[in-house]
Amino acid sequence: MSFNFENSINQHIKLSEESDIKLFIKREDALHEFVSGNKYRKLKHNLAQAKALGHTSLLTFGGAYSNHIAAVAAAGNLFGFKTIGIVRGEELATKIKSNPTLQFAKKNGMQFKFVSRAVYREKSSSEFLKILQQEFNNFYLIPEGGTNALAVKGCEEILSNDDLDFDYICCAVGTGGTISGLINSSKPKQQVLGFPALKGSFLQQDISKFVTQTNWDLKTHYHFGGYAKVNSELIAFINQFKLEHEVQLDPVYTGKMMYGIFDLIEKQYFPKGSKILAIHTGGLQGIEGMNALLQKKQLPLIHV
Numbered sequence: 106m107s108f109n110f111e112n113s114i115n116q117h118i119k120l121s122e123e124s125d126i127k128l129f130i131k132r133e134d135a136l137h138e139f140v141s142g143n144k145y146r147k148l149k150h151n152l153a154q155a156k157a158l159g160h161t162s163l164l165t166f167g168g169a170y171s172n173h174i175a176a177v178a179a180a181g182n183l184f185g186f187k188t189i190g191i192v193r194g195e196e197l198a199t200k201i202k203s204n205p206t207l208q209f210a211k212k213n214g215m216q217f218k219f220v221s222r223a224v225y226r227e228k229s230s231s232e233f234l235k236i237l238q239q240e241f242n243n244f245y246l247i248p249e250g251g252t253n254a255l256a257v258k259g260c261e262e263i264l265s266n267d268d269l270d271f272d273y274i275c276c277a278v279g280t281g282g283t284i285s286g287l288i289n290s291s292k293p294k295q296q297v298l299g300f301p302a303l304k305g306s307f308l309q310q311d312i313s314k315f316v317t318q319t320n321w322d323l324k325t326h327y328h329f330g331g332y333a334k335v336n337s338e339l340i341a342f343i344n345q346f347k348l349e350h351e352v353q354l355d356p357v358y359t360g361k362m363m364y365g366i367f368d369l370i371e372k373q374y375f376p377k378g379s380k381i382l383a384i385h386t387g388g389l390q391g392i393e394g395m396n397a398l399l400q401k402k403q404l405p406l407i408h409v
């Protein structure tokens with residue numbers, strides 16, 4: 106089970122003439138049209154496991170604009186699994202048409218169950234899973250955000266032998282699965298920096314469960330107020346970055362990471378001559394939904 110092109114290119118991001126830092130971006134966003142970036146990495150071994158165990162359906166959890174929901178729906182469609190999405194927010198049941206992510210997932214055959222925020226919080230409780238088993242029969246369970254041991258294994262495949270001479274590996278962090286894989290396959294002399302896209306102090310522990318090396322750190326000042334929160338400074342940065350470097354960033358994850366990297370460069374956090382590899386984890390499907398929200402609030406839009 107493979108998309109056949111598993112090594113993405115490292116694109117040079119030109120900094121100012123005076124800069125003595127070398128920055129590259131690994132274009133994982135270009136791995137696949139619909140199952141982009143880290144969501145492909147996280148699903149790969151899980152889908153193989155589901156097949157091996159004889160499962161015909163996948164069940165997972167996500168929010169209204171979730172990259173993970175979109176990826177599971179598309180991957181299920183590609184590889185012949187039924188997909189079930191447990192979606193946070195009962196009110197969304199009547200809003201599928203105006204939500205590009207849910208619309209996409211539906212087109213790919215995903216069946217939804219919309220639940221209240223209170224019920225959604227029970228997503229890993231055994232009672233709730235028992236109820237879901239009764240309702241949907243025998244499914245292969247993929248946790249919210251797709252993070253489990255097999256997902257981490259898939260993310261260990263992001264780095265290749267061509268990446269050994271980078272001093273820093275940077276990535277956006279949601280549930281911590283992606284950075285865990287990167288840490289596991291990095292060399293001890295490399296430093297892995299995570300840029301959490303949300304507030305909260307649980308990540309440190311979650312990541313520690315999956316890794317053995319200690320060559321990593323979280324830069325926690327770049328969440329812009331929380332998960333999927335943005336401001337016009339971030340939007341302007343994403344638009345400027347696209348104009349200058351012809352790389353589209355997303356507002357929930359990679360835009361915040363790259364903003365953080367540029368801020369750290371400016372503050373001379375990285376020693377002279379450092380080589381930095383930023384992982385473009387994808388997530389571009391979320392832009393359309395974010396732009397609809399920005400438009401409602403009469404804020405500047407993300408240029409696509």
Ligand SMILES: *Cc1c(COP(=O)(O)O)cnc(C)c1O
Pocket residue numbers: 142143144172173250252277278279280281282283284355358359386387388389
């Ligand atoms: C889901 C996602 C992440 C976060 O990955 P985790 O493994 O949950 O930390 C980062 N970037 C993008 C674009 C994503 O869609």
